[in-house]
Amino acid sequence: MSSVAERLSATGTANALELRGITRLFGALAALTDVTISVRPGERRAVLGSNGAGKTTLFNCITGDFLPTSGTIRFFGEDITSFPPHERIRRGLRRTYQISLLFKGLTVVDNVYLACRGVSRGRFSLLRPRRGDAIRAAAESLVEAVHLTGVRDRLVGELAYGQQRQLEIALALAGAPRFVLFDEPAAGLSPTERSELVEILTALPRHIGYVIIEHDMDVALRVVESVTMMHNGRIFKEGAPQEIEDDPEVQDLYLGGGHG
Amino acid sequence: MTDIPVPAPAAAAAPSASGLPAWLSAVHPAWWILGFLLLFMPAMAGDFVLVQIFGWSFILGMIALSLMFLGGYGGMVSLAQMTIAALAGYMAAVFGTSSVAEISLGLPWWIAVPIALSIATLFGVVVGALAVRTAGIYTIMITLAISAAFFYFALQNYEIFNGQRGFNGIRAPVAFGVDWRAPVPFYYLTLALAAASYLFVVYVGRAPFGLALQGIRDNARRMAAIGYNVTAHRIAAYAVASFIAGVAGILLTWQNGQISPGTAGIPAVIDILVIAVVGGLGHPIGPFLGALLYALLRTFALDVFSAFGFESTRFNLLVGVAFLVVVLASPDGLVGLWRRWRDRRRPAAKPSGGHR
Numbered sequence: 001m002s003s004v005a006e007r008l009s010a011t012g013t014a015n016a017l018e019l020r021g022i023t024r025l026f027g028a029l030a031a032l033t034d035v036t037i038s039v040r041p042g043e044r045r046a047v048l049g050s051n052g053a054g055k056t057t058l059f060n061c062i063t064g065d066f067l068p069t070s071g072t073i074r075f076f077g078e079d080i081t082s083f084p085p086h087e088r089i090r091r092g093l094r095r096t097y098q099i100s101l102l103f104k105g106l107t108v109v110d111n112v113y114l115a116c117r118g119v120s121r122g123r124f125s126l127l128r129p130r131r132g133d134a135i136r137a138a139a140e141s142l143v144e145a146v147h148l149t150g151v152r153d154r155l156v157g158e159l160a161y162g163q164q165r166q167l168e169i170a171l172a173l174a175g176a177p178r179f180v181l182f183d184e185p186a187a188g189l190s191p192t193e194r195s196e197l198v199e200i201l202t203a204l205p206r207h208i209g210y211v212i213i214e215h216d217m218d219v220a221l222r223v224v225e226s227v228t229m230m231h232n233g234r235i236f237k238e239g240a241p242q243e244i245e246d247d248p249e250v251q252d253l254y255l256g257g258g259h260g
Numbered sequence: 261m262t263d264i265p266v267p268a269p270a271a272a273a274a275p276s277a278s279g280l281p282a283w284l285s286a287v288h289p290a291w292w293i294l295g296f297l298l299l300f301m302p303a304m305a306g307d308f309v310l311v312q313i314f315g316w317s318f319i320l321g322m323i324a325l326s327l328m329f330l331g332g333y334g335g336m337v338s339l340a341q342m343t344i345a346a347l348a349g350y351m352a353a354v355f356g357t358s359s360v361a362e363i364s365l366g367l368p369w370w371i372a373v374p375i376a377l378s379i380a381t382l383f384g385v386v387v388g389a390l391a392v393r394t395a396g397i398y399t400i401m402i403t404l405a406i407s408a409a410f411f412y413f414a415l416q417n418y419e420i421f422n423g424q425r426g427f428n429g430i431r432a433p434v435a436f437g438v439d440w441r442a443p444v445p446f447y448y449l450t451l452a453l454a455a456a457s458y459l460f461v462v463y464v465g466r467a468p469f470g471l472a473l474q475g476i477r478d479n480a481r482r483m484a485a486i487g488y489n490v491t492a493h494r495i496a497a498y499a500v501a502s503f504i505a506g507v508a509g510i511l512l513t514w515q516n517g518q519i520s521p522g523t524a525g526i527p528a529v530i531d532i533l534v535i536a537v538v539g540g541l542g543h544p545i546g547p548f549l550g551a552l553l554y555a556l557l558r559t560f561a562l563d564v565f566s567a568f569g570f571e572s573t574r575f576n577l578l579v580g581v582a583f584l585v586v587v588l589a590s591p592d593g594l595v596g597l598w599r600r601w602r603d604r605r606r607p608a609a610k611p612s613g614g615h616r
C-alpha cells in the first residue's frame with residue numbers, strides 16, 4: 001500500500017487523475033512513453049499535440065478501453081489501473097470518442113436513457129420504466145441540454161453529423177460525472193455548433209473537471225485553465241494556456257506547424 | 261445528476277377518445293383479428309391442423325424466437341437454441357415419465373418440468389459463457405460445435421440419454437382437470453405459451469435489459485464506456501433465451517411423444533436458423549411467421565410435389581427453394597417484406613423506432 005501522503009495532493013485531497021509512468025506499446029510502436037500527469041478535482045485541461053501524438057491512446061488507457069503496457073492510474077486516489085471500463089465509469093469517469101460510438105439502431109432518447117441507466121441500478125431490469133421514472137426524466141433533460149429535443153425520437157443512424165456529436169457529449173454527461181474526457185468534441189462542427197459546445201462546457205458545474213483534446217486553440221483556450229502538450233507519445237510541456245501559446249518551442253513544433 | 265435544469269417529466273398521455281386505457285387502444289386492429297382467429301381456431305380446424313400445423317409452428321416459433329432475442333436484440337447468432345430445447349425435452353423425459361422405465365425417474369410434471377427448465381437454462385448460461393467473448397462468425401461456429409458435440413454425446417450416452425433410441429411414451433400431463441395431450445387443450449397450451457413468450461420479448465425490448473442488449477448489438481465498446489458489464493449482460497441474455505427455448509423443447513417432446521438425438525441433429529439446428537432468418541430477426545413476430553411457413557411447407561410440400569408428378573423423395577428441394585425465394589426477395593425476412601409494404605402504403609409514416 002502506498003503511503004497516505006502519496007495518495008493525497010498538497011491541498012489535502014486526492015487528485016482526480018494521477019497517471020504515473022504510463023507507457024503503451026503497439027508492437028514496436030510506443031504510442032505513449034512514460035507519461036506522468038496529475039489533474040486536480042474540478043480542473044479543466046486541454047491536451048494538445050499533432051496527429052499521432054498519443055492523445056487518444058492516453059484516453060483509452062485512462063478509461064480502460066485498453067490497458068497500459070506499464071504505469072499506474074489513480075482516480076480520486078483509487079488505483080484503477082486494471083479495472084474494466086464499466087467499473088471506472090461507475091466511479092464517475094466519463095468520456096466521449098473522437099469518432100462517435102453511438103447506438104445507431106436506437107432513438108436519441110433511448111441512447112441517453114441507456115447512458116443514464118448504465119450508471120444507476122436496475123441495468124438488468126425486465127420492467128419498463130414507469131411514467132415519471134427518475135432515470136427517464138434525467139435522460140429527457142440531458143437530451144434538452146444538448147439541444148436534441150427536436151429529434152428525440154429519431155433513430156440515431158438518421159441524425160446529421162453535428163447532432164451525433166452532440167449526442168456523443170450527452171452520453172458522457174449522464175448520471176453524476178466527476179471527471180470527463182472529451183476527445184476532439186469540436187472536430188467537424190460548424191461555428192454555431194462550436195459556440196454551443198463552448199456553452200455546454202462552460203455551463204458544467206464547477207466540481208466536474210475535464211480533459212479536452214482539441215486542435216482548435218480558440219475553443220480549447222476558452223474552456224480550460226491548464227494545457228498539456230504532447231509530442232511523439234511524451235509530455236512535451238505543461239502550463240497555463242497563455243504560457244503554452246507564447247512558448248517558442250511550442251510555436252515551432254505545433255502552432256507554427258500549419259495546424260489548426 | 262449534473263446541475264443541468266431538470267424539466268418537468270413529459271405530460272401524461274391524454275386519455276384516449278374511446279375511454280379504453282392507452283395501451284389497449286394502441287393495439288392495431290389486425291392484432292385483434294389475429295387473436296380472435298387463433299382463439300377460435302379449434303372451431304374451424306381439425307385436430308391435425310391444430311397440432312401438426314399450429315402447435316408445431318408455435319413451438320418452433322418459440323425456439324426461433326429465442327434465437328431472435330439473442331440475434332435480433334443482442335447481435336449474437338446462436339446455433340445452440342435447438343440443442344438447449346432438446347436438452348429440456350430430454351430432462352423432462354429423464355425426470356418425468358416415459359416408456360424407458362430404467363432411466364425415467366417418474367417424478368410428477370410439476371417437479372420434472374421446473375428441473376428440466378433449470379437444467380436447460382443453466383446449460384444455456386454455460387453456452388453463453390463460452391460464446392460471448394467471440395463475435396460474428398465465431399459465435400456461430402462455437403455454438404454449432406456445441407450442438408454437434410451434444411448430438412454425438414446423446415447418441416452415444418446410454419446412461420442418461422438412452423443412445424440413439426432416446427425416449428418415447430412421453431406425454432403431456434393431466435393437470436387441473438384437463439388432459440393436455442388431447443389436441444384442443446394442447447393447441448391452447450402451445451398458443452398460450454407462444455403468446456406469452458412473444459409478449460415477453462416485445463415487452464423486454466423496451467425495458468432496460470432489452471434496450472441494453474440492443475445497445476450491445478449496436479456498439480459493445482460504448483456500452484462498457486457508459487457503465488455496463490457487457491459480458492454479464494450477454495450471458496444473462498443467453499439465460500433468458502434458453503428458458504424460452506427450454507419451454508418449447510418440453511412442448512415439442514410432448515407433441516411428438518418422443519425425443520431422440522435427431523431432435524437436436526444438425527439439420528434441426530440449421531432449420532431453426534432458417535426459420536428465424538426467413539421470418540426476420542427484426543421483430544419478435546418474425547420467428548413465428550417463419551415457423552408457420554416452415555410447418556406448412558414441411559407438411560404439404562410432399563403433396564404438392566407428387567401432384568406435379570415429381571419424384572416425391574425430392575420434396576425438400578421445394579422447401580429449400582421457397583426459403584431461398586423469401587430471403588432473396590427480402591434479406592430481412594417476412595417481417596421486412598411486410599414493413600416495406602406497410603411503408604409504401606403510408607409514405608409519410610414516422611420512422612419505426614424500437615426494435616431495429
Ligand SMILES: Nc1ncnc2c1ncn2[C@@H]1O[C@H](COP(=O)(O)OP(=O)(O)OP(=O)(O)O)[C@@H](O)[C@H]1O
Nearest residue numbers: 026029031049050051052053054055056057058098
Ligand atoms: N489500436 C491501435 N493499434 C495500433 N496502433 C495504434 C492503435 N491506436 C493508436 N495507434 C497508434 O498510436 C499512435 C498514437 O495514436 P493516437 O490515436 O493516440 O494519436 P492522437 O494523438 O489521438 O492523434 P489524432 O490527433 O490523429 O487523433 C499512432 O501512431 C497510431 O497509429
Ligand SMILES: [Mg+2]
Nearest residue numbers: 055056057098
Ligand atoms: Mg486522437
